[in-house]
Amino acid sequence: MSPSSAAFAEGKILVTIDDRVGIVTFNNLDKRNAMSLEMWQGLGEALTALRDDPEIRVVVLTGAGGKAFVSGADISQFEQSRHNAAASEAYAERSAAQRALLAAYPKPTIACIRGFCLGGGLQIAMLTDMRFASEDSQFGIPAAKLGIAYGHDGLRNLVSLVGPSQARLLLYTGMRIDAAEALRIGLVDRMMAADELMPATLDIARSIAGNAPLAVQAAKITIAEVLKDESRRDMDAIKRIGDACMDSEDFREGRRAFMEKRKPSFTGR
Known part of the structure; x- marks a missing residue:
């Protein structure tokens, strides 16, 4: 990885460096940054590179384009890769290493969320240490609308953040909530205007990076x-x-x- 930038997954995962802060950007604009298997692989490569760089002290995850953090999984891959239980388990295993890497990441992580943060995108955000969102963000897990069951690891973080009743409401209905509601129930930690989001996130990241x-x-x-x-x-x-x-x-x-x-x-x- 160069000192200032790198690309993974054919440019759909980007990495830039801001002083001692590594910024990972989901960059699948045509699909509102929906995660393909290739992007999961690229995310793991990006996180590993930043983990192993001794100069990097904090990692920020964000989405390109201003319309989405990650809008979920790339459903166009489901017909081939998640068409039944066995295929769905194999699909989950192919992204399990990357999710485990983020869950046990040794450096502080921040999700900087603008726009849609849905399904697998919300799962990524919940694996980070803290979540900051713009006022125009939307959150939800539409699994019930797609016939998908979330497993233990996918729901453990949700329940720990918002409690069992709010988790049930989100999952049973598949509803979307806005940033104000997400803040109220504890799904996100800060809410701010869209133009303030990244500068404020980087300010906090730099503050963390300056500590021991x-x-x-x-x-x-x-x-x-x-x-x-x-x-x-x-x-x-x-x-x-x-x-x-x-x-x-x-x-x-x-x-x-x-x-x-x-x-x-x-x-x-």
């Missing part, structure tokens, strides 16, 4: 463990990252910067 990477990682790891059932929590992982923070050069730099009344310069070590 190990401390941010400690927060991410610990919150993930808190969300697990108590019997499945890895308390050793929490202790390891906590010890790494307290023994880090960044901790010493943070103390020095505070005493010297200057902005700290963190290296992630």
